[in-house]
Amino acid sequence: MISDPYHDRESIDELLKHYNNLRNGGSGIFLEEEAFEKIIDYYDEQEEISKALEAAETAIEYFPFSAPLLIRKADLLLATRKYREALELLERAELFDARDINLYILKTDAYLAMDKHEQAVELLEKAVASFEGEEKIELLFELADVYDDYEEFDKVFDCLKVILEEDATNEEALYKICFWTDFTGRNEESIKLHRAIIEEHPFSELAWFNLAAAYQGLKLYEKSIDAYQYALAIDEKFDYAYRNIGDAYLRLRKYKEAIEALEKVLELSKPEEVIYEAIGHCYDHLKNYAQARFHYRKASHLNPDDSKLYYKIACTYYNEGQYGSAIKQLESALKIHRLQAEYNLLMGECKLQMNEIKEAVQFLSTAVRVRPKNISGWEALIRCLYTAEFYTEAKQQAQAALGHTNNKAVFLYYLSAILFAMNKSKEALLYLEKALSTTPKHLRKFIQLNPSILQNPHVVDLIAQYKKGRR
Template sequence: MNHDFPSFNEFNEDFEDLRDLLQQFENLKEGRSHAFLDEDSFEQIIDYYDEHDELNNALQAVEIAIEQFPFSSALLLKKSALLIETKKYREALALLEKAALLDSNDINLYILKTDVYLAMNQHEKAASLLEEQITQFDGEDRTDLLLELADVYDDWEEFEKVFDCLKMLLEYDANNEEALHKICFWTEFTGRNEESIRLHTNIINEHPYNQLAWFNLGTAYQGLKLYEKAIDAYQYAVVIDERFDYAYRNMGDAYIHLRKYNEAIEVLQKHLEVAKPEDVIYEAIGHCYEKMRKFTQARYYYRKASHLSPNDDKLYLKIAKAYMTEENWENAIKSLQSALRINKHSAEYNITLGQCYLQLGSDKEALAHFLNAVRIRPNSAQAWKELVRGLYASGHVDEALVQLDAAEARIGRKPVFLFYRAALLIATGKTKEGLLQLETALQLHPRQVKKMVELDPSILQHIAVVDLIGRYRRKR
């Protein structure tokens, strides 16, 4: 059987050779007798020290090497790279000019110069240097320069040019994986989905089995909300590579947008087969079951997500909401208490807990949580609304009016407050005042009348209230 990687013996021989070279170099430094070190040997020694972060030794080796081989551009480039590592940019630049006179066809010369310009914050110089050189090289060298140029534009925050550069690269080298991965992100970032669709369609016409091109085509369609087309493209990607986890993930998302929850679950389950389980995948499956009103399954997957991400309080809220839909208030409360333990300062969790306690008739606990919500977010209309509603529902109508005054003093006269005031006044027997208040509310915000009916459906037993609402319905 023929493997491409070296055998243990070869590794051993290489290691022995390297150890021998390092020993010879030590002898040379100490002035002892030593074997002749050629240019290649010096390069190995310099690389060894550089990789092991022994910069001083690497610099010493390169100095000695250049004394012996003064016309080696490769050694000058190595020294430049070390100078860049030690932040001696001017010296590095001077050496690179010298190396250019010896050999201007080495791509590393331009990559190192670019590194210097970027380190010195001279993005324009870096970009124009690479732009000039791109046409001078071909094959892998041109590809490398284009990738380097894309990084320069990224660093310079010229984001449209990053996209242009990657597009140019893929028109030249359609199967370049790094560019295909990068352009996927930059398409989304710059929103240039139509161009991406044209580019990847051309690539696929030439290379129909390029799964990354199919995937990118899918993400571009998804960016334009063309979910059916996106799904078609992802399906080609997973036919070519059935372990392409990101394609399953995105396909699941596209199916969710189309409200095709069974199909979404199927492809997300496939994702779980081919990749490491992730909380977001379990959560998405839970979401699909919730939308299908299969709450037991929804909770099962939300729990699986929360095992992987135990500090994500939002997952406990989702479990609670699934219980609330089934009116299972006790279990909803347990989940909400878990959420609140993680995030003590959430007005939303306090409000939702209050709602559950209210359903169980535990008025005192409910009001305590509504009050907490108002303390945490004193400018939240939702928090004040729930507090007033809680007081009303538990029979504290006078206190509800006091808190309604406090709410309006704090955040102004919200439409819902006008309707609540009308209902509260009618409930305390101040019918005339209540009806006047209701008339004002209906003049200003007729659509919000349902908020009053939600607060107390029995209010519709008042003939005068029904008449008044009917009059405004007819007007509208």
């Protein structure tokens, strides 16, 4: 609105009263262009698009050369999906004011709605070259969005890079380019860009964070930790820096340092399942199974439908030899995902440890059925059958395992051990010889299955002969 005493006093209700009087042919106070804009905005905010369009049309009758009013009407036409009409109005508006960036933004929206991606890109690229400062940056963001919509992701990164070269402290661009660096894998470019930004703006915590994230993307974890430390020195409450530095320490297997950083995340932000799970993972590797369970349970309370967390708790119990407690957790996991191979495998191992052979075989059979190419599932099933002295079944499963795993040598060893147990020594020695010539490193699994096999002189001679031949 223009600043005169009358307009300063008028409320929107009074403006609408004068506007309606004008439309009905009555005499009244002349409405300025800004007053019409206020009326159009009012109807638009009330989601009365047809009335907003009427107001825009009336306004244009009085101000036919007003680019802002033409642009405002085009915006409303876009909302009603009248794309061609909107474009025609925008062409008219451009004759009166080609420097209004809303022209280009709305034209872009129209082209995209009409699936004219190339025209939208061409328009914005020309516009970017014609503007400077904040308007250029706004158009670059618009262009980045267009590239994103059409999955030209490297060009999104390029746009953000140009924005930061224009305005090194633009927070929106700094936030976005971190994601797109990771997505496109252009970490080296990001490092170069953010080093340049830091030279000019050494106290930009976002620039330090992005530099650290780029190092992390290249698996240069020590360098990433150093950069995150600078970000935290500038902003000690930067929770995402603590989150990422925790991940970097975890990758370096520095679990104590990772726990310290991740606990800081819990102090600074809302508790998250993924953070509790990560802390649990660290304690797991430190063999502090009680603390691992505590944090896995915290994560589980936040997401009780995540079967993986019950499985991880079960693993901690299994590692402590508490097989009954592990089974209870696995029962919860299997209620959610009955056919998850890992859950069935561990349940089978627990049942085997508790000498519940029949149930162990059932769970292990499910594991190999679900994932027939998984070696550990077959190994567990064959060991279980061997331990229970079900040699015929064990032999069948060892032969099946060879077929499903492209003749992995470990099953040749198992087959040999089974044949020895069945008193088929000649055949057993043939398989042992074949296994030794294929993969000698699995000999220990053959011996673990039955340590007393080393009392068999034929076995000892064959192993000695093979070792001698290898020298």
